Amino acid sequence: MRQELRTALWILGAMCLIVLLGTIGYVLIESWSVLDSLYMTVTTIFTVGFGEIHPLSTGGRVFTVILIFLGVGTILYGIGALVEWVVEGQLSGVFRRRVVKRQVEALEGHYIICGYGRVGEAVARQLAAHKAKFVVIDNDPDSLLQAENDGCLSVRGDASSDEVLEAAGVRKAKGLISAVGSDAGNIFVVLSARVLNPGLMIVARAGSDDAVSKLQRAGADQVVSPYGIGGKRMATLMLKPLVSDYLEVVTGGGELAFVVEEFELQGDCCMIGHSIGALEVRRRTGATILAVRRAATGAFDTNPVPDTVLNPGDRIIAIGTPGEIAGLEQMIGAPRTDRAPAREATGLEAPGPA
Numbered sequence: 001m002r003q004e005l006r007t008a009l010w011i012l013g014a015m016c017l018i019v020l021l022g023t024i025g026y027v028l029i030e031s032w033s034v035l036d037s038l039y040m041t042v043t044t045i046f047t048v049g050f051g052e053i054h055p056l057s058t059g060g061r062v063f064t065v066i067l068i069f070l071g072v073g074t075i076l077y078g079i080g081a082l083v084e085w086v087v088e089g090q091l092s093g094v095f096r097r098r099v100v101k102r103q104v105e106a107l108e109g110h111y112i113i114c115g116y117g118r119v120g121e122a123v124a125r126q127l128a129a130h131k132a133k134f135v136v137i138d139n140d141p142d143s144l145l146q147a148e149n150d151g152c153l154s155v156r157g158d159a160s161s162d163e164v165l166e167a168a169g170v171r172k173a174k175g176l177i178s179a180v181g182s183d184a185g186n187i188f189v190v191l192s193a194r195v196l197n198p199g200l201m202i203v204a205r206a207g208s209d210d211a212v213s214k215l216q217r218a219g220a221d222q223v224v225s226p227y228g229i230g231g232k233r234m235a236t237l238m239l240k241p242l243v244s245d246y247l248e249v250v251t252g253g254g255e256l257a258f259v260v261e262e263f264e265l266q267g268d269c270c271m272i273g274h275s276i277g278a279l280e281v282r283r284r285t286g287a288t289i290l291a292v293r294r295a296a297t298g299a300f301d302t303n304p305v306p307d308t309v310l311n312p313g314d315r316i317i318a319i320g321t322p323g324e325i326a327g328l329e330q331m332i333g334a335p336r337t338d339r340a341p342a343r344e345a346t347g348l349e350a351p352g353p354a
Contacts, residue, residue: 045071194219277306287320
């Protein structure tokens with residue numbers, strides 16, 4: 001837009017300069033009045049077809065020819081630039097929308113961010129940092145422009161509309177974050193998304209305490225109050241600064257970034273049937289298992305002992321640096337064997353008798 005504006009100002013300035021030079025030229029060459037010279041210059045530049053107001057001398061005719069070339073050339077250049085700006089803008093917008101539509105349709109297991117305000121933008125940065133696929137929905141042109149400038153796939157429209165959610169691929173999405181500006185808007189978004197995809201993970205923003213229960217009843221799996229979290233964080237900074245610094249480190253805000261990650265143990269995972277102590281996760285990967293969620297009961301074991309045996313479908317929560325978590329992920333992805341091989345082969349030992 002700035003480039004087009006500079007071009008338009010340049011063309012306008014050139015036209016004003018030509019009119020000024022033409023007026024001065026006729027005054028000096030033909031000794032006409034300023035008004036007659038201005039009139040002759042304008043009719044010559046815009047080729048309106050009026051006759052000469054006074055007979056022209058040879059010098060006046062040569063000057064008129066030069067003025068025609070300069071004026072008509074500048075006008076044609078301006079018209080061409082205007083047409084190019086309009087056509088290119090329309091075509092680029094159409095092509096861009098088509099490209100984005102195809103990219104969104106190809107997504108699967110992605111996340112949807114409803115609302116690209118301060119909260120939505122912060123969520124997008126975190127998802128991008130984790131290299132997660134996501135789509136932004138917003139009906140504000142400025143917010144969409146900001147999302148596009150940030151490199152986000154975006155869909156324009158009301159996030160509570162079924163059609164807009166469908167366009168964002170809600171049926172194939174893994175999760176949805178509702179962060180529109182009002183609690184009522186978030187409730188409608190959650191209701192619409194839950195109907196379209198009953199298995200969707202939904203996290204919603206609540207602006208007030210009263211909205212928390214309503215959003216949960218509407219179908220949100222988790223409800224977050226940014227103001228409540230901010231207040232708790234500020235109080236922790238004041239009352240327990242060391243704890244706050246530690247949390248800053250383990251959540252990635254400090255110099256040494258730790259990652260808290262969750263993994264599900266599938267049926268062919270080599271860790272199934274072994275105890276945490278026998279696996280020696282910390283020695284082998286550097287990561288630490290913080291908790292285990294049992295698939296059978298859904299209960300959390302927040303401080304698993306080394307004798308804890310892992311079963312199919314269990315989820316483990318671990319903490320470590322990105323490299324340590326990557327090592328744990330590689331360890332979890334190793335296939336399970338029917339018999340317990342020697343330590344030299346796999347580094348695993350079969351759990352001893354209870």
